[in-house]
Amino acid sequence: MAQPDSSSLAEVLDRVLDKGIVVDVFARVSLVGIEILTVEARVVVSSVDTFLHYAEEIAKIEQAELTAGAEAAPEV
Amino acid sequence: MSENLYTYGIIEKEDFELDVEGVAGADRIYTVDYKNFSTVVSDIDTTEPDRTDERVEAHNTVLQHVLEYDGGRTVVPMSFGMAFKSERTLKHVLRGARRALRSTLNNIEGTVELGVKILTPADGAAPQEGIQATVTDRLAELSINETENDLFTDRLIVNKSYLVDRDQRDVFDAAIDEIGAEYDELIINYTGPWPPYNFVDIHIGAEQRGGG
Numbered sequence: 001m002a003q004p005d006s007s008s009l010a011e012v013l014d015r016v017l018d019k020g021i022v023v024d025v026f027a028r029v030s031l032v033g034i035e036i037l038t039v040e041a042r043v044v045v046s047s048v049d050t051f052l053h054y055a056e057e058i059a060k061i062e063q064a065e066l067t068a069g070a071e072a073a074p075e076v
Numbered sequence: 077m078s079e080n081l082y083t084y085g086i087i088e089k090e091d092f093e094l095d096v097e098g099v100a101g102a103d104r105i106y107t108v109d110y111k112n113f114s115t116v117v118s119d120i121d122t123t124e125p126d127r128t129d130e131r132v133e134a135h136n137t138v139l140q141h142v143l144e145y146d147g148g149r150t151v152v153p154m155s156f157g158m159a160f161k162s163e164r165t166l167k168h169v170l171r172g173a174r175r176a177l178r179s180t181l182n183n184i185e186g187t188v189e190l191g192v193k194i195l196t197p198a199d200g201a202a203p204q205e206g207i208q209a210t211v212t213d214r215l216a217e218l219s220i221n222e223t224e225n226d227l228f229t230d231r232l233i234v235n236k237s238y239l240v241d242r243d244q245r246d247v248f249d250a251a252i253d254e255i256g257a258e259y260d261e262l263i264i265n266y267t268g269p270w271p272p273y274n275f276v277d278i279h280i281g282a283e284q285r286g287g288g
Binding site: 001002003004005006008009011012013015016017018019020021022023024025026027028029030031033034035036037038039040041042043044 | 085086123124127129132133135136140152153154155156158159160161164165166168169172173175176179180183184190191221223239246249250252253256264266267268269270271273274275276277278279280281282283284
C-alpha cells in the first residue's frame with residue numbers, strides 16, 4: 001500500500017519555516033517587562049475556522065518569579 | 077552551563093526521552109511539563125539558533141519520532157527556531173497561552189497531516205478533463221479538512237494538505253494507490269505524516285506597557 005514519505009527537505013521547509021507555533025523572541029527570553037502576552041490562534045479543523053484571541057494579564061502573576069531580575073535579564 | 081531550551085512541539089502530558097539527534101547536535105530529547113501538557117525540548121546554547129538545512133531536518137526528525145513513536149501522539153508543532161532562555165521563560169509562555177493550546181490540542185486530537193501533489197507527465201499531454209475534481213472529491217471524503225496550496229506550475233493539477241484521522245490512514249493510503257492505478261500517467265507525490273502544520277496557526281507575542 002502507498003506510504004507517505006517525510007524525507008523531502010522542500011516539503012519540510014514548506015512547513016517548519018512559517019507555520020506552527022511562533023513565539024516572539026522577547027517572550028522567549030524574558031520574564032521581566034512583559035505585561036501582556038498576546039495569543040492569536042487559528043485552528044482549521046472542520047469547515048469552520050476557530051479564531052481565538054487572548055490577551056492574558058500576567059503582570060500580577062507570580063511576583064516571586066519576577067523578582068529574580070538577574071536571571072531574567074534578556075540575553076543578547 | 078546554558079539553560080536554553082529548543083522546542084519542537086506540544087503534546088498531551090507525557091514524560092519520555094528519545095534517543096534521536098536534535099537541533100544543533102543535541103543528544104537528548106526530553107519533555108518539560110506544564111499543567112496537563114508537555115513540551116518536547118532539547119538543550120541548546122543560544123536563543124536564536126541559525127537556520128541550516130541540517131537543523132531543519134533535525135527539527136523534523138524529532139517531530140516524526142514524537143508523531144509516530146510508541147503508537148503515536150497528537151502534536152501541536154513549533155515553527156523552526158523557537159528556543160527559550162530557560163525552563164521558566166518557557167513555562168511562563170505556556171501559562172499565558174494555555175487556553176489556546178488546550179483548545180488546539182483538543183481540536184486536532186488523533187489527526188495527522190498528509191500532503192498530496194499530483195503532476196501531469198512531462199511530455200505535455202493535457203490532463204483528462206475532470207481528473208482534478210474526481211481525485212480531490214474522493215480524498216476530501218476521507219479527510220477532516222484540507223488546505224489548497226499553490227499550483228506553481230501548469231503541470232501541477234493538485235497540491236493540497238489533508239487533515240486525516242489516524243484511524244483513516246489505511247483507507248487514505250489505499251485511495252492514493254487506487255488513484256495511482258486508475259491514472260497511471262499521473263505522477264503522485266504523497267508526503268507525511270506531518271504534524272498538522274497547515275491547520276494550526278498560533279502567534280504568541282509580548283507587550284510592554286508604559287515603557288517601564
